[in-house]
Amino acid sequence: ETGVTQSPTHLIKTRGQQVTLRCSSQSGHNTVSWYQQALGQGPQFIFQYYREEENGRGNFPPRFSGLQFPNYSSELNVNALELDDSALYLCASSPRGYPVGTDTQYFGPGTRLTVL
């Protein structure tokens, strides 16, 4: 059984650019969540997707957007990058729980984004 995978592993961008991060859910999982983790802090919830619809959102501006595809893989898009967007971005998938999104979350290894 393949776990949660993320790509790329590392990424360097400059301020003002746009970035797309990708996540493949664990087999059989239909819910995916994205988190931002700054150095030395706990992950901050960005949003969650269930069956291609946004199911919950944290306190992040609209320039953070996402997509979930029919195969339950997902993308995180960030526009107009700022220096403070430098962080580890984590994706987590979970099987269908009830209510949706309340089951165990399984995390990928993350994408390290550096904004210069």
Place this chain on the structure above:
Amino acid sequence: KQEVTQIPAALSVPEGENLVLNCSFTDSAIYNLQWFRQDPGKGLTSLLLIQSSQREQTSGRLNASLDKSSGRSTLYIAASQPGDSATYLCAVTVTGGFKTIFGAGTRLFVKA
């Protein structure tokens, strides 16, 4: 607004010691509480999930308890080993919006 606090921020213990990590949250309107382990620069590994209706969960040398009314959870690690060295994070999934809120973590170092 839900806030999650973990105490202590860091802990160093000799091998073999039993230890307790603490997690507190401000709002009892949660679906569940989950404990994770994170190795440096890596993703998170799920350790235990406690539903809001449960009091505790056990897995091997780990035992987690939940007291929703007082907003507290503890993670008990028995007979600690150097391989247990990592950051331990607790997270609550809140009702109304399905947000998951993490604490800042406890960095554990187990000395051989």
